Amino acid sequence: MAGHESLTFLGGTGTVTGSKFLLEGGGHRLLLDCGLYQGERQWRRKNWEPFPVPPDTIDDVVITHCHLDHCGYLPALVREGFDGPVWMTEGSRELIEIVLRDAAHLQERDAQDARSDGWSRHDPPLPLYTVADAERSFALFRGRPFDTDTEIRPGTTVRFTRAGHVLGAASVSVATGAARVLFSGDLGRPTHPVLRPRGTPPGARTVVVESTYGDRVHPAGTGHAVLADAIRRTVGRGGTVLIPAFAVDRTELVLHALSDLTRRGLIPGVPVFVDSPMALAALDVYRRAAARGEMREDVGPDLVDLPALHTAATPEESMALDSAVMPCIIVSASGMASGGRVVHHLRHLLPDRRSCVVLTGYQAVGTRGRALLDGAHELKMHGRYVPVRAEVVLDEEFSVHADAGELVAWLRALPEEPETVYVVHGETAASRALAGRIREELDWTVAVPRPGERVRLD
Template sequence: MSTQRKPALTFLGAAGTVTGSKFLLETDERRLLVDCGLYQGERQWRRRNWDAPPVEPSSIDAVVLTHAHLDHCGYLPALVREGFSGPVHVTAATAELAAIILRDSAHLQEEDAENARRFGWSKHAAPRPLYTSADAERAIGLLQPCLPARVLELDGMTLSFLHAGHILGSCSLHLRGDDWSLLFSGDLGRPAHPILRDRERPLAARTVVIESTYGDRAHPDVDPDHTVMADAIRRTVRRGGSVVIPAFAVDRTEVVLLALAELVARDAIPDVPVWVDSPMALATLAVYRDQAHADEVDAHALDALASMRQLRAAHSAEESMRLNNPGRPCIIVSASGMATGGRVVHHLRHLLPQARNTVLLTGYQAVGTRGRDLVEGVREVKIAGRYVPVRAEVVQLEDFSVHADADELVGWLGELPEPPQTVHVVHGEPEASRALADRIRRELDCAVSVPRYLERVLLD
């Protein structure tokens, strides 16, 4: 007579750091990987992308993604290359956005490997990418959008997708078996998003896995007039300079453009050209505007974006290069949001040495990224193997985070129909995770852990 095992959860990522989300759920019936993220930021974490997977990929029956950001989906092509071939369950919008992001990531991986070979940046004689475009296409082919009801019946469990209000298609995941229940927050948005519908109330679960990106702090009060942004843009235009805004291609670009549209409409900033210089951001903007996702997007916000007379798109590399010396003040919105890669790095290389220019940093800047270095006031940054002086004005904007802060995370837990038995705090820098865990203990009186990498726990 066989003995039924207790379901177990293993933390394969986002443990001790804010990136690389991967969580393995094992039941008698199946192995399910929740999120399949890439490690970003400091080298110690990025190196982990190259380690052999701690679980045999071919043994995983399916993957479920909470959303399309790279630190939640970006390892998927490597997992496929190593043998995973099962379905990847996602929302419809996440399927579209993940395809855009994975293709871009593979292109950058291949480009970085080629540049390392050409310019001798690597210790290896023949540097190779973490994964190729072919790997990305195989991974994209496995994406399976859930039905409009957003509920799936899998072997021995029910999987529900709940709007998380973080980016288009983002969700919290609720999983329920015969005698256990588990809720993943995913990346939680704030109670009100400038463009997206509000997040949904969570379902009851005995075990909760919650992110802690901002687990040790509260966001400042939102300035609906975007005063800091407007002041910085006006100063820069008066100096004859340009403003470069590193912004994530997915959601952050749309939110930044909406703020700029509102400022122009109120005559709060000069009506200078606003360039979107990121093929991925332009593709993402089209997804946000697609009527297929109208139930998730605020139509008034899309109308405001459509009203921008000076909105420009830099499609080609030649158009992008011209923005390094535009000849007149302009605003450049370009990925990536932490200035770790993409076209924005080339703009920083040319614009940072000139005091007339300004860099506006939006949202969280992880340790080990150029964005974090600029926030901390470095005098030089390393770009393409060379140090570049930082003479431009650097301004951090606090108005654009679409991550819930500590108060909002605890508030989300408080919306559960009944208190959980156990909460696991993940996806944060150690100080933030510990602070949130301490607060949850005090306020909810339940068992709380900050899991270690590869730690395995049983589910109730």
Template sequence: MASATLTFLGAAGTVTGSKFLLTFGRRRILVDAGMYQGEKRWRSMNWAPFPVDPAEIDDVVLTHAHLDHCGYLPRLVKEGFTGDVWATEGTAALAEIVLRDAAYLQERDAEHAARYGYSKHHPALPLYTEDDVRETLTHVRQVAYDTDVDLGHGIRCRWTRAGHILGSASVRVSTERTAILFSGDVGRHDHPVLRARDIPPGAPFVVIESTYGDREHPEPERPHEDFAAAIRDTVARGGKVLIPAFAVDRTEVVLKTIGEMQQDGRIPMVPIYVNSPMALNALRVYRSTAHRAELRPDLDVEEFLGLPNVHETPDADSSRELNDLQGPAIIISSSGMATGGRVLHHLEELLPGRRNTVILTGYQAAGTRGRSLEEGARELKLHGRYIPVRAQIVRDAEFSVHADSTDLMDWLRDLDQVPETVFIVHGERDAAAALHERIAAELGWTSAVARYGEVVVVEPCPGTADDR
């Protein structure tokens, strides 16, 4: 049998578009099928022909439900993929919400671009449609944590809780000859909503994310003080606070934080509007008794999801009405990096006003509107127009639920096997390079920063032994 190989088809040289192709003889397994976001050079790859005929892929294995890990699935199905998509129960539930929302937004954006003539595609088309998502969902098969799943031909997969978002997992793919462990997105050691991550069984080859491979998360004595101060100051001047937040997990964490601050008197009681259909649907999943086992045992979900001053805006009419709000308010809307969704309309409305504040609560990938705001942009292009940025822009790094550099190193140290090679993915160049250097300096292990399109053999060298 030919050697097992791993091909990096995404999240190599960038922090989005995770796609890793494992080849075992004639079997092809794709770990994650993420959509590219951020810089145009990467986004354009969503439209490029897939490097492998999707009809020749046997299975897709998902680590979690964020768009940059599952958002390309309907395109694969549209172009011929007919196999199974394997995911934990939480990932399956959230992926349905994420994919339906992505298709809806793409169809609406295509219609808008066609109407106003700013698309370079003629005609303007979505990457996939809601019909494609419905077909994709028929391929999803649910799996349990910490249970080996037989994919046939001697290939097994095992999902271990990663503590990043509900349902997130590290995935170990193994045969009699080899094993490859994919970290997925690793959660922080102290996620405010979810149970702590577990450590998966080790493997000769490890693929690890590096989103925050070059930095540490702040852990101040008084958490989120910049966030609280920004809300207090904005309310005092009669403005509105806009919080672009990832619909899955981040909205829950933001609401929990706001609720605690109100209870402690750190911020005033003002109306809070959750303006994201996807976030509202995700909130219902987090509240579901079916998923309570994934939440922290000391957490009372109703304490922050049932706040009396929280208002849902499920339809377009109630969303538009927010533009006519009088007085201070907090608006939470997706997407977290301002790449699409209802938050764009709020940015158009609020960025020109000096009384208003935009608070960024997570990682802002290069090439996104969120990154432009973070870097001090004076104007922002929205729906074909340039909007002046006069509002205050605040970044609160404490909200991130990605492992920082020390978390990633701790995750590696806790593995029960010294890997032959660690492949570093899902990070911008400096972050990946920093983690590479730290692995060498502190662990003495062999690691490599993955390159797009690179193919590596993932079978242990004869005589290789764990010398821990």
């Protein structure tokens, strides 16, 4: 395809993580998203493979939002030679620095733990990248506003449109040469609990749409009745409620919901502990955004109103929570229990029948959260199996991913019909289901690309 604009699906195909899409044309290489693979080992191993093209031949990177499966490979790309600008919204810029610094710290710590405990098959175990690698990538970040065309190179413009997923999340329109491509990024629901709603981006000849929930429909909202019932039951038997929650957006939404449930008298006023330094930093970012008027009009400037709210900033404070006087609520990252402080709490609380784990959203295949959701009787952590005796429930109302109907509605609202829609960022069944629904309801040309597949755009 030499001399023509093309798109190569380097990641985010056949799985819901690792989003990476390479646009080439006119001697210009642009990488849209630079995500980590997460979940099953077959996918995580790909993080260690050589990048499909030399990183020093990529001119620009554009990031849709701050979640690791969309930005988490950036420090490795920079370490391997990429030194061009990384474009994102201003909101994403502030959050991505928090996310990548934390991810690098966790990788360094996990490598050290593996060395100390001897449970890694690698000798010596090394992190994918370090905190220093993450810090070097920050100098390349370029923040841009929503709904404004930015010429990143002669003949190439990008435009960010609100995606309503997390703070700063965007759909990205790219025009380069004869190609016009729209990347949905992760799309939120039509109404986010605290953020301003998603927008409608410009039309494009080629649309790349996510399909995380491409094969399902969210249930009708009940005002977090599942969460409230679980808390009341657990408190009644003297147990601890553990809520694994992503530090960015999900923790903020959980605290917002707990504030509302407490205010309405639907749950008792037990102590609530936030055990994630990254979540505390992200909460500050959300509060500053609220003060700037970036939230819905009915959301107050503080977002959270919990008189019994406590924080665990240090590792010592985190470990002390496992011997805290019950009952209480612990909110800790990560949201799929794939790493971070929540793993230590699970190790302590899962054997206790009084306790309850409340899952708050999508759980990717291969994660501990998915295993719990699927009814695992034991869970492996740090080389040991732990029995699962605690109650496990799922509150689906926290999801800020559009479901199948909402994804189709986003496509239907585009100002022009695209020539081709590519369905990505979903497990295979979800992607195929969404593609079928697009064909049936919109009668558009739609494909589910293979990993590594390359298509022509001009």
